[in-house]
Amino acid sequence: MTMRPHDQKIERIAEQLKKRKKSNPVSLRKKTVSHEVPKPGDKRRQDEKIDISDLDAILEIDPVDRVCIAEPGVTFVDLVKATLKYGLVPFTVPELKTITIGGAVAGCSIESMSYKYGGFHDSCMEYEIITAEGEILHCTPKNKNQLIFEMVHGTFGTLGIISQLTFKLTPAEPFVRVKYEKYSNMKDYQKAIWGHFKKQDVDFMDGIIHSPQEYVLSLAYFTNQAPYTNNYNWTKVYFQSTATRQEDFLKTPDYFFRYDKGLTHVRPKSFLGRLLFRKFQSSTASLQFAQKFHRWIPPKAIPFTLDTFIPFSRSSDFLKWYEKKIGHFPLWCVPYKTRHYQWVAQDYFNEAQEPLFLDIAIYGLKKRNGTHYHEIIEDELLKIGGLETLIAGNYYREEDFWKIWNKDNYDRVKKHTDPNNIFRDLYTKTRKTMLGLEK
Numbered sequence: 166m167t168m169r170p171h172d173q174k175i176e177r178i179a180e181q182l183k184k185r186k187k188s189n190p191v192s193l194r195k196k197t198v199s200h201e202v203p204k205p206g207d208k209r210r211q212d213e214k215i216d217i218s219d220l221d222a223i224l225e226i227d228p229v230d231r232v233c234i235a236e237p238g239v240t241f242v243d244l245v246k247a248t249l250k251y252g253l254v255p256f257t258v259p260e261l262k263t264i265t266i267g268g269a270v271a272g273c274s275i276e277s278m279s280y281k282y283g284g285f286h287d288s289c290m291e292y293e294i295i296t297a298e299g300e301i302l303h304c305t306p307k308n309k310n311q312l313i314f315e316m317v318h319g320t321f322g323t324l325g326i327i328s329q330l331t332f333k334l335t336p337a338e339p340f341v342r343v344k345y346e347k348y349s350n351m352k353d354y355q356k357a358i359w360g361h362f363k364k365q366d367v368d369f370m371d372g373i374i375h376s377p378q379e380y381v382l383s384l385a386y387f388t389n390q391a392p393y394t395n396n397y398n399w400t401k402v403y404f405q406s407t408a409t410r411q412e413d414f415l416k417t418p419d420y421f422f423r424y425d426k427g428l429t430h431v432r433p434k435s436f437l438g439r440l441l442f443r444k445f446q447s448s449t450a451s452l453q454f455a456q457k458f459h460r461w462i463p464p465k466a467i468p469f470t471l472d473t474f475i476p477f478s479r480s481s482d483f484l485k486w487y488e489k490k491i492g493h494f495p496l497w498c499v500p501y502k503t504r505h506y507q508w509v510a511q512d513y514f515n516e517a518q519e520p521l522f523l524d525i526a527i528y529g530l531k532k533r534n535g536t537h538y539h540e541i542i543e544d545e546l547l548k549i550g551g552l553e554t555l556i557a558g559n560y561y562r563e564e565d566f567w568k569i570w571n572k573d574n575y576d577r578v579k580k581h582t583d584p585n586n587i588f589r590d591l592y593t594k595t596r597k598t599m600l601g602l603e604k
């Protein structure tokens with residue numbers, strides 16, 4: 166019997182892992198660019214590679230049960246194009262076109278549907294995982310690999326390679342209508358977010374905090390008719406439009422990827438610059454450039470990027486603190502419905518125990534000599550029961566890190582899926598390897 170192309174691909178990867186004699190670390194080679202913040206000294210560049218670049222096929226779309234099976238290298242832009250043919254889309258579509266579904270699970274992607282459905286991982290029903298020793302596991306929330314299923318989320322590929330994902334889809338319309346509500350203080354803004362979270366009455370919710378006096382809540386709805394459509398693929402800048410418009414209509418893919426040319430740190434700044442250059446510029450092109458020319462890019466030139474997850478009830482206090490200590494605006498703000506993810510330490514979760522977090526994303530903060538913003542923010546997050554995603558690396562002391570991430574669960578899975586630690590442990594990878602500190 167001939168093997169399915171997918172089985173041939175995973176067999177090749179499993180064989181490479183089984184035949185390895187060396188215990189030195191490996192990392193993944195993907196077809197698309199990585200959406201982690203570029204790091205000049207990243208030691209992974211010298212690693213032996215496990216090539217997963219051919220794992221980029223959509224294997225099945227079942228329009229009746231609204232389920233999709235796909236390989237991890239499928240990008241969201243391709244996925245949305247394919248599923249929209251059936252009037253369906255994934256439950257969570259991160260805002261940059263070439264984020265992949267495997268990367269979205271491993272790196273915790275969320276977006277404006279997350280206030281209802283959580284992260285992309287929360288729509289997943291099954292993962293196929295290749296362990297460091299080449300074993301192929303099927304992991305679901307209910308089978309014997311339940312803990313592995315939960316723990317590959319947010320652990321950045323350190324527990325195994327996700328080689329196939331099965332996830333749910335939701336009905337969609339061709340257009341999205343966005344309505345902008347404006348608030349002048351955090352208390353009213355919070356109240357409005359909480360109200361929509363309780364009522365679950367919009368399809369999408371995110372926002373931009375332009376300044377401590379200007380809070381925009383973007384509430385969006387699928388619609389099958391639009392009187393006009395806008396897009397933000399050339400001279401217009403989406404985040405700026407939220408301050409001036411009351412309402413907008415976008416084609417559904419243009420809505421999903423409205424920040425693809427830049428979130429709140431948009432270059433070129435001038436209209437003329439955008440007219441001349443922005444057509445050819447994108448998040449993917451900027452990241453590709455940084456990856457290619459990393460040797461010549463001074464660390465100071467890489468914009469500060471950090472996603473923080475704040476327990477909702479503490480978000481007002483956090484912003485007061487942020488305004489005083491850091492004061493960089495605008496901020497992108499995404500309400501995120503959470504549950505106790507098993508990679509979060511039980512005691513840490515018990516402290517916060519909130520059904521809603523706010524992802525407050527800081528992009529483009531200018532680095533100033535002598536101020537270590539990352540550390541300052543991490544200290545504050547520890548005090549208020551918040552978290553950061555690890556796409557920008559981490560600066561926690563190891564004992565603090567494992568107060569937040571669940572070491573017992575992590576070690577239990579690691580023992581099974583990567584006993585010789587060839588994928589590195591999460592702390593080492595994000596604290597030492599990515600930041601060039603690994604010996």
Ligand SMILES: Cc1cc2nc3c(=O)[nH]c(=O)nc-3n(C[C@H](O)[C@H](O)[C@H](O)COP(=O)(O)OP(=O)(O)OC[C@H]3O[C@@H](n4cnc5c(N)ncnc54)[C@H](O)[C@@H]3O)c2cc1C
Binds near residue numbers: 195202217237276
């Ligand atoms: C400038 C910028 C803007 C961003 N904007 C958004 C946004 O709008 N919305 C949002 O949700 N997120 C955003 N992110 C974060 C992004 O979602 C995560 O970084 C995500 O992990 C990127 O996916 P990727 O496909 O690029 O994965 P990569 O960056 O290639 O990988 C991320 C990590 O996952 C691991 N990994 C990748 N594939 C696999 C696999 N198949 N199996 C196991 N491990 C794997 C990698 O080893 C790596 O450690 C942004 C990040 C940046 C830098």
